[in-house]
Amino acid sequence: MNEYDSELVRSILIKENYEFVTDELKADIVLLNTCAVREHAHRRVYGRVHNIRHERGKDSLVMIGILGCMATNLRQSLLEDRSLKIDFIAGPDSYKRLGQLIREAADNGQKAYDVTLSEFETYSDITPNRTDGVNAWIAVMRGCDNFCTFCVVPYTRGRERSRSPENVLKEVRQLACEGFKQVTLLGQNVNSYRYENHDFAYLMDEVSRVEGIERVRFTSPHPKDFPDRLLDLMAANPKICKHVHLPLQAANNRVLNLMNRTYTKGEYLKLVNKIRSKIPNITLTTDIIVGFPTETDAEFEETLQAVIHAQFDSAFSFKYSERQGTIAAKKYPDQVPETVKTDRILRLNKVQNEITYKKNRAHIGQVFEILIEPTPQDKPSHHSVGRTGGNKLVILSKKDYKIGETVQVMITDATPHALKGHPL
Numbered sequence: 001m002n003e004y005d006s007e008l009v010r011s012i013l014i015k016e017n018y019e020f021v022t023d024e025l026k027a028d029i030v031l032l033n034t035c036a037v038r039e040h041a042h043r044r045v046y047g048r049v050h051n052i053r054h055e056r057g058k059d060s061l062v063m064i065g066i067l068g069c070m071a072t073n074l075r076q077s078l079l080e081d082r083s084l085k086i087d088f089i090a091g092p093d094s095y096k097r098l099g100q101l102i103r104e105a106a107d108n109g110q111k112a113y114d115v116t117l118s119e120f121e122t123y124s125d126i127t128p129n130r131t132d133g134v135n136a137w138i139a140v141m142r143g144c145d146n147f148c149t150f151c152v153v154p155y156t157r158g159r160e161r162s163r164s165p166e167n168v169l170k171e172v173r174q175l176a177c178e179g180f181k182q183v184t185l186l187g188q189n190v191n192s193y194r195y196e197n198h199d200f201a202y203l204m205d206e207v208s209r210v211e212g213i214e215r216v217r218f219t220s221p222h223p224k225d226f227p228d229r230l231l232d233l234m235a236a237n238p239k240i241c242k243h244v245h246l247p248l249q250a251a252n253n254r255v256l257n258l259m260n261r262t263y264t265k266g267e268y269l270k271l272v273n274k275i276r277s278k279i280p281n282i283t284l285t286t287d288i289i290v291g292f293p294t295e296t297d298a299e300f301e302e303t304l305q306a307v308i309h310a311q312f313d314s315a316f317s318f319k320y321s322e323r324q325g326t327i328a329a330k331k332y333p334d335q336v337p338e339t340v341k342t343d344r345i346l347r348l349n350k351v352q353n354e355i356t357y358k359k360n361r362a363h364i365g366q367v368f369e370i371l372i373e374p375t376p377q378d379k380p381s382h383h384s385v386g387r388t389g390g391n392k393l394v395i396l397s398k399k400d401y402k403i404g405e406t407v408q409v410m411i412t413d414a415t416p417h418a419l420k421g422h423p424l
């Protein structure tokens with residue numbers, strides 16, 4: 001979502017005649033688009049700001065602006081921190097005012113900020129300035145009303161609001177004309193999309209009908225909003241990628257209840273079974289938090305067992321990180337010790353990595369349609385890379401493919417992180 005928001009910001013500022021440079025050292029204004037979801041992301045932003053100030057020297061006139069969730073969450077402390085010397089701050093619903101904020105900060109030398117959250121702002125009238133050539137992110141809803149007790153997003157991004165299907169479709173048609181082959185529908189809680197009487201399944205169906213778009217993805221859904229209609233559509237529609245990212249967070253019912261996830265372990269696993277029975281080749285991925293306040297060893301063990309049972313293709317696992325202002329921070333201050341969290345995450349990762357590797361190896365000998373993507377910087381440039389519909393990264397044995405091309409590939413090898421294949 002932040003990548004997408006940065007594309008919106010680029011578009012908004014280009015309209016105001018700002019020019020973008022890729023080299024941070026040449027910029028007069030540096031914008032940092034921030035995430036507040038875990039402490040780690042916070043710390044990195046402080047580090048980056050200090051680096052910029054250091055690299056540019058004491059007398060430099062470079063202006064630094066903080067965008068995104070950290071802006072909403074930490075406005076006061078960011079502005080008061082003398083060593084950071086932040087010039088302006090804009091929360092996720094204030095990007096249209098950025099030009100004005102920059103001018104206010106430049107002209108008056110005063111710290112300018114706007115972190116107001118809106119019930120309506122969806123940026124549906126802004127076309128993001130996209131750089132990638134294959135996948136286009138498109139936020140169809142913003143905000144979250146779920147209030148999971150650990151999560152700061154409902155406070156930093158405000159209430160749920162959806163864009164009209166017509167407006168989304170107009171943008172998707174334009175993207176197809178520009179040569180994008182894949183769209184990923186985004187939302188903090190994407191399957192809660194609702195516009196008048198239109199739900200998420202309707203939107204997905206309509207988007208998939210746009211000529212030129214070959215793949216439709218979405219992220220991230222909440223397990224509470226998975227009607228059969230959506231699963232049946234996914235099963236029947238070849239353009240909808242067979243990948244569901246289904247955050248589990250934890251498997252013990254007491255912990256799930258404290259987290260306000262609104263499902264039980266049984267309900268979650270039943271949904272996994274249903275998804276698998278309707279869409280047998282689905283890639284299932286998840287998010288897990290270890291060490292939620294008061295989580296016992298036995299309760300963590302249940303998460304581990306559920307992970308083994310569910311056989312996720314991969315998982316993002318996180319140590320619980322207390323966020324100011326959340327319900328958990330107020331009601332459940334008893335922290336699980338850091339050493340215990342570390343031990344749990346290591347155990348979880350070990351179990352999941354073995355499953356991921358086993359699942360990847362099971363693809364050897366299978367043939368997939370791969371959509372070629374730009375080669376990531378950490379991959380050798382003499383290979384082409386692409387993804388399966390299930391979102392698995394495939395490294396091809398040849399490099400002569402165009403970005404956006406679709407290639408039939410036989411999988412010949414697998415690592416814990418990617419598949420390797422020969423084009424047919």
Ligand code: 5AD
Pocket residue numbers: 037038150151152247249287288289318319320321322323
């Ligand atoms: N601590 C640790 N992980 C968190 N997440 C959200 N809030 C926290 C937190 N306070 C994780 C959840 C979510 C993912 C995006 O980040 O697993 O699904």
Ligand code: SF4
Pocket residue numbers: 144145146147148151152153154188189222
């Ligand atoms: Fe946070 Fe829960 Fe909303 Fe996801 S569904 S953004 S975890 S409050």
